[in-house]
Structures are given as structure tokens and as C-alpha cells.
Amino acid sequence: MADQSRYSALALLRHGIRGKAWPRIIDRHDLDPSYDVVIIGGGVHGLATAYYLAANHGITNVAVIEKSYVGSGGSGRNTAIVRSNYLTPEGANFYQRSVDLYENLAAELNFNVMFEQRGHMTLAHNDSSLRTMHWRAEVNKVQGIDSSVIGPDEIKQLVPFMDVSDKARYPILGALWHPPGGIIRHDAVVWGYARAANSSGVHIHQNTEVTGINVTNGVVVGVETSNGRIATGTVINCTAGWSSLISEMAGVRLPITTRPLQAAVTEPVQHFLSPVVVSGTLHVYVSQTARGELVFGASVDPFASYSTRGSLDFIEGLASHILELMPSIGKMRLLRQWGGLCDMTPDYAPIMGATPVKGFVVDVGWGTYGFKAAPVAAEQTAEFVATGMVPKLIKPFALDRFERGALVGEKGAAAVGH
């Protein structure tokens, strides 16, 4: 096993003086013929689920199967925003637990995840969105979440260069203000969970693709991979983008369509934007990273696709919308744009827990909100797998809610531009 000495200022100094390379954080293992639990997907959800299985429940005979490298999918493509100001009590409670876990994550994992709680501001440009902001604020307050509606004067104080005049094409009437929201270093979260899971004895198999799931009489018995067969009674589908295809291997059809979401980043400049600013009307959100780049995201592309290529019409629309809000950044140059795959469900809420196939557990349907939910989704999924009991926080998100007609309508708060 690799040297998993604690990271600290002293360790940094020692390594600096010795000039020795830092040890690898993920060990290489051969595929064992069997594991207690096989997790498909080495993104933040899969790695965190492996970590919580080990840390909270002592289950360490676990394999994480990743077809590429850890964090190569949605975990490295999201816009790294964390918040809990959702519209339904089920959603708000759930995401608040995630914010709580994120707040202590750096200490828990001994890994600097750079969580910056600079506040999250959702602008309202018309009466109906202002009404929704009040609705969300009241739901949030009842759940004990710091969230309130503020007016243009307070917005101007928080983001001085924003055009809050009534001359704007889409005048800003107010905003939902959520101080605990913020941004985090998403790669660090992936690496932190990977390192912690690895040191607990979890096997992380990169460059290993799942090619089939063996089911006998409605019970999972194993997984076929590009590097051989694994016998197991429990498989957790933690993939994003490919969750329908992986579930289909076990004979489970999901209410999911995969759509790309594009994002873009500018050159780095000195810090001038503190909070995360979101506009549903203008289909855009923006934050400034620790490095000083502005990160923009939008709504999902208007058709289903597995392609992660960027498009010119996206960047044109994005630029015109962001300049409505912040005319002063007109001279900034874009460095790059990219796409990530979002598994959209009909109610903009995830799907977690059991499926009709015994031993096949899902943690999927994460649409545009998977990264911010990773710690709580993983913690609760691990509890479900370890105890067999469905934890209260994820009960509303069961797959059978579509049959029961008990959808969790998060469309108004889960994403922009709907």
C-alpha cells in the first residue's frame, strides 16, 4: 500500500526539503475474483460511496470500476457550485445535509477541497420568478436553511458592477440570497474521496469498463468487465451520462434521457466577483474561481445526445446573456468551453435506492445537480447498502415513485432556464 502519511504544513516542508515525489494516492490492484460490493463509476458519487461504506459501515471489500480515469466524467465537468436552497422540503433537506458534509470534508478527508462559501444569488427579472424566490425562501427557512429575498440595493452592494438599473433589457427586481452556498474545487473532492477510499482498502480499478451485469432469477450475481469477471451480490450504479445503458445491462429501464450541458471559462483576472450569480431568465450562472477565471454554465442542450462537443450557438447565447448582467466584462476572453452529460429525469430529482433486480442499487438521474449532492447521496446510498433499510432522506427519490405518481417537482429550483 502506498504511503498515506497525513497531509500537513509540516509534511509539505519535509517533502520540500527532501525533494522526494509525493506518493501515489491510488494503488494499482489486480481484479479480485469477487467483491462484497461493486460500484460502477469512479466519479465523485462512486468514490464517495466507497469511502462511506468503509468509514461508516466497515465494508472494505469493495471495488470501484471506472472505464477511464477517476473524475473523468461529470465530476470534472460541472461548475462546482454547492447550495441547498431547493424548492421542495424533500430537496432542501437533502441538499442541506450535503452542504453540512462539504463544510467538514477537508478535515474529514485530510485533503484541501477549497470550499468557499461566498454566497449564492439567484436573480429574479419578473414578477413570477420573484414569487418563486419568495416561495423557495419560505420553504428554506422552515427547514432551517439560511435563505432570503433581497432587493436591488442589496444586490448592488454584493455585486457592485451588476446592472441593477431599470434600463436593463431584463431589469433585476430582486434575488434569492443564500449565504452558505458557494464553490469548491471539484477535482480535489474526487481525489480526496479516492485517497480516503484507497487507504481504507477499497480497490479502485481505472481503465476498466463494465461490459455486462449478470442477473440470475432477478438477483445480481456478478459483473463482466474488460479485465475479467467479478462475482458479487451487490452492484451500485453510480454513473452519470451512461446510467441508462448500465442499468439496461441488469434489465432495468430508467426514466432518463441524457443531455449535454455546456460550460465555459474565461482567462484569469483579479478577484472582483464574490458570490455565485444565477439568472434563470437569462439561462446563465457565473462564479469566479480561486484562480480568477470566470466559470459560466447554462441550461442543458435542447436535444438528447451523448456528444460532449461544444457548439458556437451556445457560446453566442451565453455571451449575450452574461453581458446583459455584467456589461463591464465585455473585453474578457474565453479560454475554453466544454460539455458534460446530464441524466435528466422527468421531475428534475434523482433516483436512488432499490430496483426490481435484487442487489442492483442505483444512484443516478443526477441531471444538473449531481456534484453538489455527492456527499449526501453517497452517505445515504452506503447506509442503504449496509443496512438494507431505506434512509429517510432518500425515501422520496425511489425509482417506484414514477409508478406511484409521487414525483418530486424540483424543476423550479434544480436548474436554470426551465
Add this chain to the structure above:
Amino acid sequence: MLLILCPHCGPRNSSEFTYQGEGSARPDAEGVSAREWRSYLYERDNTAGPVSEEWFHSAGCRRFLVVERDTTTNDISSVRDRAEV
């Protein structure tokens, strides 16, 4: 942005169209089980590869078109009017 060769209007940007997506046959509402209804309403193949899907030319001829597209590359191989399929 995709370029869709509308059989009536010629090559047009996909922003002129409304994406309808993967269709499924509607079961008879009489005597259908909750399971079957869920499947019709919500479950999708979500294929990675060649698909046959519907697009509505909302800002053009306002015809429903059947488009053959590869969802991994977005390459379109054929566009036909639904009435001719």
C-alpha cells in the same frame, strides 16, 4: 447547433425545430396497468448510437419530421416527413 435538411424547406439550423425525442406507442388507456403506463410516460431507451426520433419544424413548414441521428456524434443520416414514413 445541428444542420437539419428539411425535405420541405432545405437545410435549416436546429434552433428552428422543436425536439420531440424518442417516441413510444401509447397503450390503450382501458385496462392498462400502472407499470405499463409508467413505462409509456417516462421510461426511455436513451440509446447511445443511431436513433430514429421526431423533430417538429416549428419555425418553418410546421411539419413533423422523422430524423435518423447518431447520438454519439450527432451525425444525421436521413430526414423524412412523418407522413411518408
